[in-house]
Amino acid sequence: MKAYMLHGAEDLRLEDVVKPEPGPGEVLVAVKAAGICGSDLHYHAHGRCGNFVPTRPFILGHEFAGEVVALGAGVDAPAVGARVAVDPSRACGKCRQCRQGRYNLCPEMVYFGSAAVTPPADGCYAEFVTAPAANCWELPDGFEYSWGALLEPMSVAMHAVMRSGGVAGKSVLITGGGTIGQMVLLVANAFGAARVVVSDLKGFARDFAVKQGASGTLDPADADCAAKAEELAPGGFEVVFEAAGVGAALAQGIAMSAPGATVVQVGTLPDGTAIPANALLTKELQYHGSWRFANVFERVIDMVVSGRIDPRPLVTKVYPFEKLNEAIREAAGGGEIIKVQIENQD
């Protein structure tokens, strides 16, 4: 089969590789749609992602949906021909965190298309992928593969909102209007936030947020930013999501939070980022990490089916499978992009 192997920085090659066979409990999925994530861009640009350094070439990608084409031993569902989205988290299922249902924190986690483990785990930028049957979620009729490939980042957003302890009736600030920030906005609105404000340096991100239902936006570089925030949420925001992965955004978000607020860290900050500890202390803030997601894949499907979340505007551009390198250049280009995907029609 054809697959994209990452050999190093800026070196992603479409190659012929051995087609995988589904093992016991696994299915073989023909990949129909796959998304490009910030972490994929990091791997592509640097040949690594933070501390995750691949020890051999591997297949990138972890956001995908496709058709089940073969079953391994002991699998009776999903059936051959089923349209599925795949939760890319393969946790051990045995450790304390897994047994408590917090499998996103499993120390043995093998995520698709990730060099967090040695050797690196292959991902979904391929014609076929094997996946545990238990990780496959059937897509209802009319649910497009492209939306299926959005379920992973939307699950990250929904997990973040759930980590906040609830946004219903509250004033919410999201720092960073990238893909995850925009998805947190959709989920926070669907979960009944009183108002959601998005802060971003880019005019495109602010305008997009307003189209997605933000009640206001902030430009963090604006000299009047703090005064505007006070107008939008008198007394401060009750819930803040830091989705930019930028220390200055965290500091600003904490400065704009109300006493007693909850701050959720969903963006990945550079190592060594200063955290305004005395503000956490004197405002009695809850500062929660939100790492990947657990137990929300099906919930996101339901929210889309019920019409509470509309995924359609999030997909900016779709390239054919053969043009992944072009798609990555577009996604990395800093243009007016929310999500770039590739699709495989045959």
Ligand SMILES: [Zn+2]
């Ligand atoms: Zn992702």
Ligand SMILES: [Zn+2]
């Ligand atoms: Zn585990």
